[in-house]
Amino acid sequence: MTNEENQQPINQVYWLRGQKVMIDKDVAALFQVSLKTLKQRINKNKQRFPPDFMFVPTPEEWKKLQLQFDFQQRIGDGDIPLVLTEAGLLMASGILKSDVAVKISIDLINQFFDLMRSG
Numbered sequence: 001m002t003n004e005e006n007q008q009p010i011n012q013v014y015w016l017r018g019q020k021v022m023i024d025k026d027v028a029a030l031f032q033v034s035l036k037t038l039k040q041r042i043n044k045n046k047q048r049f050p051p052d053f054m055f056v057p058t059p060e061e062w063k064k065l066q067l068q069f070d071f072q073q074r075i076g077d078g079d080i081p082l083v084l085t086e087a088g089l090l091m092a093s094g095i096l097k098s099d100v101a102v103k104i105s106i107d108l109i110n111q112f113f114d115l116m117r118s119g
Contacts, residue, residue, distance in 0.1 A: 021083040031101040053088035
C-alpha cells in the first residue's frame with residue numbers, strides 16, 4: 001500500500017491482536033482528510049466497522065505499542081485512539097470523499113483481484 005503519491009511510510013503500520021493496524025490519525029493523513037472528518041464519517045457509518053475492522057486498544061495494548069515502537073502519541077485529551085485493521089482501512093476508503101481515498105480504494109481493489117488471479 002505504500003507508494004510515492006501518498007507517501008505513507010510503512011512504519012505507520014503496526015501489529016496488534018495478530019493483525020496489521022493503523023492508528024486513526026495516520027489513516028486520516030493517508031487519505032488526506034482531518035481526523036475530525038474521519039471520525040465523523042466512521043460514526044455515521046458505524047455498521048460498516050465491526051470489531052474486526054476497527055477497535056480501541058486496551059490501555060495495556062496501547063502502552064505496549066507505544067513502548068515497542070518508542071513513540072508517545074497523544075490525541076486530544078490523551079484518549080487512546082481508534083485503530084483500523086486492513087479491512088477497516090478498505091472500508092474507510094469507501095466512505096471518504098477525498099481524491100486520495102477514491103484512488104486508494106481503487107488501488108486496493110485492483111491489488112485484491114491481482115492476488116486472487118495469481119493464487
